[in-house]
Structures are given as C-alpha cells and as structure tokens.
Amino acid sequence: MRIALFGYGKMGKMIEEIAKSRNHNIVAKIDLDTTEIDYSQIDVAIDFSTPDAAFGNITNCFKKNIPVISGTTGWLQQYDEAIAVCKENKGAFIYASNFSLGVNIFFELNEYLSKMMQGLEQYTVHMEEIHHTQKLDAPSGTAITLAEGVTKNLDYEGWTMGNEPKKIPITSKREGNVPGTHSVTYHSAVDDIKIKHKAHGREGFALGAIVAAEWIIGRTGIFTMKDVLNIG
CATH class of the missing domain: 3.30.360.10 (Dihydrodipicolinate Reductase; domain 2)
Structure with missing residues (x-):
C-alpha cells in the first residue's frame, strides 16, 4: 500500500514507523512547506495535519480519487462540506477523533x-x-x-x-x-x-489509523471505526 502522510509531526512519524513494519510504503510526507504532490503515486492518504490545512488536504484527495483516513481535530465545522465533496467524487472517507x-x-x-x-x-x-x-x-x-x-x-x-x-x-x-x-x-x-x-503511548493511535487505511482500500462511502472493527 502506498501511503501519503498529511502532517509529519509526532503522529505522522509514528504512523510511518508502523506502516513500514507492516510492509507499506510512505510515498509522500506533506507538511506546511510542501508545494507539489504527485497524487498518481498515492493509494491512500492519512491526515494528521492542522485544523487550517485538513479540509483542503482531504477534499483535494477526494477529487483525485484517493481514500482518506483523518484524525485531525478542530476543522469539523467544515465536515458536512467535506462529506459532500466525497460523495460527489464517489470517494471513501473515515474520520475518527481517536483511531486507537x-x-x-x-x-x-x-x-x-x-x-x-x-x-x-x-x-x-x-x-x-x-x-x-x-x-x-x-x-x-x-x-x-x-x-x-x-x-x-x-x-x-x-x-x-x-x-x-x-x-x-x-x-x-x-x-x-x-x-x-x-x-x-x-x-x-x-x-x-x-x-x-x-493509553500507554501513541502506538495504539497510529496502528488504528493504519488498520483503517488497510480496510478502506477498494471501498466507496463514508465509514467509521465501527465499520472497520465490525462492532455496534
């Protein structure tokens, strides 16, 4: 699986470490200074960026037919708008306040x-x-x-x-x-x-995001971690 990391702080680095341990490739690390992104190389995007950047990151991926896993908080006033873009482009999306x-x-x-x-x-x-x-x-x-x-x-x-x-x-x-x-x-x-x-560390949050990314490949729609874990 070719993963793009939107946000490369502590969580992004932890996700990278766990993704590599599960034989996935990190093909892009997008941070505030990134100006060019090759979307053709991305199978799935994992967004742990900032409230100001999240909506643009997420909707740009939808427009490029890239499924998105997002754990960024503080941007949810635009959540409904993001969902509309996802549906318009027949995309796939999981947002969770916590992926553990x-x-x-x-x-x-x-x-x-x-x-x-x-x-x-x-x-x-x-x-x-x-x-x-x-x-x-x-x-x-x-x-x-x-x-x-x-x-x-x-x-x-x-x-x-x-x-x-x-x-x-x-x-x-x-x-x-x-x-x-x-x-x-x-x-x-x-x-x-x-x-x-x-929680004993960030590893649980990062692992959950990777599990969600593995699950969403090939799917279309709006999902939650309940779907990933088949609970509820």
Missing part, C-alpha cells in the same frame, strides 16, 4: 453503559480526560465523542467544561507526557460506576 482500537471499543462500551443507566435518575455522569502538556485543545476530541455517546441515550443536552444544567461536565488536565487517559463516572449518593481507558 481500544478506544473505539471503549466508545462502544460507553454507549452500552449509558443505555443501561436509562431511568436511574439517582446517578449523574461526569468525565475526565488527561493529556500531555503539548496538547492545545481541550476537552479532547475523544472526550467529546464520549459525551456524544452518552447524550444519545440519556437526558443531557451536550457537554460543558463549567457547571451548566443538563450538560455533561468534562474536566481536562494537562500533565507531563501523558498520551491520553479518559474516564466516565456515574455518581450517586451510595456508589460510583466508572469506566476508564488509559
């Missing part, structure tokens, strides 16, 4: 637990996410996805980093080199129910 295989199982577990909590009004839910100090956005995209999973099944109207009624409170912490820890806690006067995912 374990995290995507955690997403499914989170939704399943929220269904079980229906009608148990004595419990309130809150979330916590901890990341390294270089992570600029807060809360994490993963935490937001977890909150959205809960709102599908319980009477909450989104999330908050403050104290707003009817919204799920999210606490964000930035500490050292923590790759990512997420927890969801249901609290009552008599007990707590808690689920937690703790």
